[in-house]
Structures are given as C-alpha cells and as structure tokens.
Amino acid sequence: MNRLISAQLISSVGDGAYYVSSALYFTLVVGLSPAQVGLGLTVGWAVGSVAGVALGHLADRRGPRGTAVLLALGTAVSVAAFLFVGSIVAFVIAACVYACCQCGLGAARQALLAGLTDPAERTTFRARLQALSNAGIAIGAALGGIALALGTREAFLAVFVVDALAFVAAALVLRKVPSVAPVPVRAGEPSVAVLRDRPYALLALLNMVMLLYMPLFSLVLPLWISTRTAAPSWLVSAMLVLNTASVLVFQVRVARGVTGLRSASRYARYAGLLLFVSCLVFSVSAMGDSAWAAALVLLVGAALQVLGEMAQAAGYWEIGFGLAPDGRQGQYQGLFGAGAAIARMLGPVLLTGLILVGGAAGWVVLGGLFLLAGTLTAPAVRWADRNQSSIACRK
Incomplete structure (x- = not known):
C-alpha cells in the first residue's frame, strides 16, 4: 500500500505544477485568449466526466492496476502534447485527452484502493492519500511558482516536462502495486x-x-x-x-x-x-x-x-x-x-x-x-x- 501512496504523491506534484502555471502558459506562451482557454478546459472536463465512467468500467473488467498504469502514461503523453499545441483545435483535443486520462485514472486508483483494503479501512486510507496529495500539490505549486516568477517560455516548458515525468514515474510505481483480479460481466446483468x-x-x-x-x-x-x-x-x-x-x-x-x-x-x-x-x-x-x-x-x-x-x-x-x-x-x-x-x-x-x-x-x-x-x-x-x-x- 505504500507504493499506492507513493504513486499518488508523485502524480500530485505534477498536478500542482500544472494547476499553478497552465493558465498563463496557454495564454502567454501558446497565445490563446482567456476565453479560448476556458472553452477548451470546459469541453475537456465535460468529455472527461463522461469518459471516467467508461474507463472505470474498463478497470473493473481488465483489472484496475493495469488500467491505472496505462492512464497514468496517457496523462503523461497528454501533458507532453501541450508543449506542441499551437491552435485552439489542437488545444481542445489535448485538453480532452488529458481530462479523460485524469478522470479514468482517478476511477482506476479508487477501484485499486477498494480491492486492496478492508472496507472498514478504506475511508481512513483515502484520507491519508488526500493529505499526502495536498502535500504533493503544494510542492508542485512551488515549482510552478518558480516558472511564474521567471516568466520565460523555457521555464514554463520545464514545468510541463516535470509534470509529464511525474506521471511516468507514478506509472512505474503503480506497476509494483499488488494486482486486483478483474471481474467479468455476469450473464444477464447490464455492462454499466x-x-x-x-x-x-x-x-x-x-x-x-x-x-x-x-x-x-x-x-x-x-x-x-x-x-x-x-x-x-x-x-x-x-x-x-x-x-x-x-x-x-x-x-x-x-x-x-x-x-x-x-x-x-x-x-x-x-x-x-x-x-x-x-x-x-x-x-x-x-x-x-x-x-x-x-x-x-x-x-x-x-x-x-x-x-x-x-x-x-x-x-x-x-x-x-x-x-x-x-x-x-x-x-x-x-x-x-x-x-x-x-x-x-x-x-x-x-x-x-x-x-x-x-x-x-x-x-x-x-x-x-x-x-x-x-x-x-x-x-x-x-x-x-x-x-x-x-x-x-x-x-
């Protein structure tokens, strides 16, 4: 379970860096207007909220550990894709992929937690994850703050690289977490x-x-x-x-x-x-x-x-x-x-x-x-x- 905690902490560092610096990166470096950034993120999270259910279902059927690893890597790829975004269309596509991977990753990690812990301990263990997640976000926010202080293109790009690498590292840690057996669909029951x-x-x-x-x-x-x-x-x-x-x-x-x-x-x-x-x-x-x-x-x-x-x-x-x-x-x-x-x-x-x-x-x-x-x-x-x-x- 320590590995699950470590993976959450590492990915939270990436999240913190992204949250603090992303808005200014997209406006100052990419050149999008605030309205375009807002539109892209709104569309992305709308798609991600729907995809999270389907990807959570995939975690049930294929196993939450493997699904979580793939979605952590998918998050890393989508963050890296932001480095090459140059138009509103490309930004919306990258935002949709990012939100889908993030929502699906959250569902898969929760399913993994539920499968590895006793029901009486789930809430307390989830609280430990949340506390350490906040710590990771604070660390990431400090890194993003350095980029904001410098205000250069290279500083913003470095933050996004750190974010992508954090999710790659989280995926590698998740591979070492014990697996939870997938559950096949029973005959006659709805798939979702x-x-x-x-x-x-x-x-x-x-x-x-x-x-x-x-x-x-x-x-x-x-x-x-x-x-x-x-x-x-x-x-x-x-x-x-x-x-x-x-x-x-x-x-x-x-x-x-x-x-x-x-x-x-x-x-x-x-x-x-x-x-x-x-x-x-x-x-x-x-x-x-x-x-x-x-x-x-x-x-x-x-x-x-x-x-x-x-x-x-x-x-x-x-x-x-x-x-x-x-x-x-x-x-x-x-x-x-x-x-x-x-x-x-x-x-x-x-x-x-x-x-x-x-x-x-x-x-x-x-x-x-x-x-x-x-x-x-x-x-x-x-x-x-x-x-x-x-x-x-x-x-």
Whole structure:
C-alpha cells in the first residue's frame, strides 16, 4: 500500500505544477485568449466526466492496476502534447485527452484502493492519500511558482516536462502495486450498471454540489478580496496555506470518525452546515473599511470552510465506497469522481457570476446549496442502501 501512496504523491506534484502555471502558459506562451482557454478546459472536463465512467468500467473488467498504469502514461503523453499545441483545435483535443486520462485514472486508483483494503479501512486510507496529495500539490505549486516568477517560455516548458515525468514515474510505481483480479460481466446483468442506479446517481449529484467549494481559493476568493473587501490581496495565499496545512494535519483524524454509512451521512450534514456558515462569514468580509477586520473575518471563514471540506470528504468517501457493489467499484467511482470534473467545469462560471455579481446575496445562495445538499444526503443514502439490499436479495 505504500507504493499506492507513493504513486499518488508523485502524480500530485505534477498536478500542482500544472494547476499553478497552465493558465498563463496557454495564454502567454501558446497565445490563446482567456476565453479560448476556458472553452477548451470546459469541453475537456465535460468529455472527461463522461469518459471516467467508461474507463472505470474498463478497470473493473481488465483489472484496475493495469488500467491505472496505462492512464497514468496517457496523462503523461497528454501533458507532453501541450508543449506542441499551437491552435485552439489542437488545444481542445489535448485538453480532452488529458481530462479523460485524469478522470479514468482517478476511477482506476479508487477501484485499486477498494480491492486492496478492508472496507472498514478504506475511508481512513483515502484520507491519508488526500493529505499526502495536498502535500504533493503544494510542492508542485512551488515549482510552478518558480516558472511564474521567471516568466520565460523555457521555464514554463520545464514545468510541463516535470509534470509529464511525474506521471511516468507514478506509472512505474503503480506497476509494483499488488494486482486486483478483474471481474467479468455476469450473464444477464447490464455492462454499466451504475447508469441505472438512480439513488447512487443522486448521491453523485449531491457530492458534485458539495464540491463547488473547489474553485473558491483558486478563483473566487482572490477576485472577491481584490474587488469587494479592504483586505490585502496577498491574504489569499495565507488562506491557501491554512487550507493545505489543515488537510495535511487533520484530514486523517477527521476521517477516523466515519465508521459506516450512518456516521458518513452525519458528517455530510455537518459539512453542509459548516460550508453554509463559512459562506455567511465570507459575505460579511465586504462590510467596513478596516483591512485587519476584513482579513480576520476572511481567515475565520477559511477555517470554517476547511473544516467543512474535510467533513465532506470523509463522509462522501465512505458513501462512495460503501454503496458501490463488489466488482463494480471502477464504474461507480468513475461516476462519483465525475462530480469533481463537473465542479471544475461549471464552478468557475457559476460562482463568479453568483458571487461577484450577486455579492453577499450570492454567498447566501451558495451556502444554501451546501446546506441543502448536506441535509439531503442522509435520506439519499438510506434510499441507496435499500436499493442495494433489494438487488442483492434478487440475485
């Protein structure tokens, strides 16, 4: 299992470098407009969210380890392809391949984790992976920051080479992970059963709503701080450090409180409430002219947000694993993981319009969505659990 952790850490370093430097690389070096970059990434993640289910199904049928190795190598190739992109068409194609490989890789790794760990340990082990993933992203972001500081074509190209090599190295490590036997399709059962599992699809939708917090630190809060508050613009860096360090130190401890579907539902409800209150606090930060007061309010909001983030992650990891049938973890994790891809795709457009235009009222609406999703999780889990029990009885 240490190798699975190592592979996750290595690929996260590549992800961090990509996240920090990609937008400026595509605009300053490739020459695309911000609108073209946004369009390409939106199309890419839309295609990737659909492909993740199919590639997760492939992991179930062909084995998650081999599938994960191939998709890690595919990610490396797609990152390398960005070095040769010179037009919007080529960029969209490369973005689609990148997103498909990333979504499929996530599903395959989750299926591999599910096959190698005891069900009672999956959520805690997933928390360890998340904590180390944040550490890897921070390291990669520092490398990307060097490229941003230098601002040269060669520096950006070097970051993309590092990203590609990180996924090659992750693929080599994944080859050493113990294999999980593939599960053939039984006679008479649908090939992609998750598409017919309405309760699980509802939970994947609720998970997606909760994941709308993802664009906050990368896009929404920097713009909110600079345009609506008296706080210094550098405060977003302090908030990001607070978020990353908190997940690294406390995510495993938070996850230990989740021991089954009931406690997972309770954590999801706590997450919805915490995220709701954090949004209310963020809305207050625009009131007054004191930079210190605004900074303090924003830091309180960031602390509440990361608590909600960790509770949401722990609860929904247990739900995603616990309600997926044996032998179908890949396709089920592919659908569940699509929530992150869709949040990346729709979140920036939705949240910038909602909050930067709507102001405090927009924060309240966003918080209400978190609160509603958290509240609906428990009845949705009970529905999904009954559905899985009835399917098992019919077999």
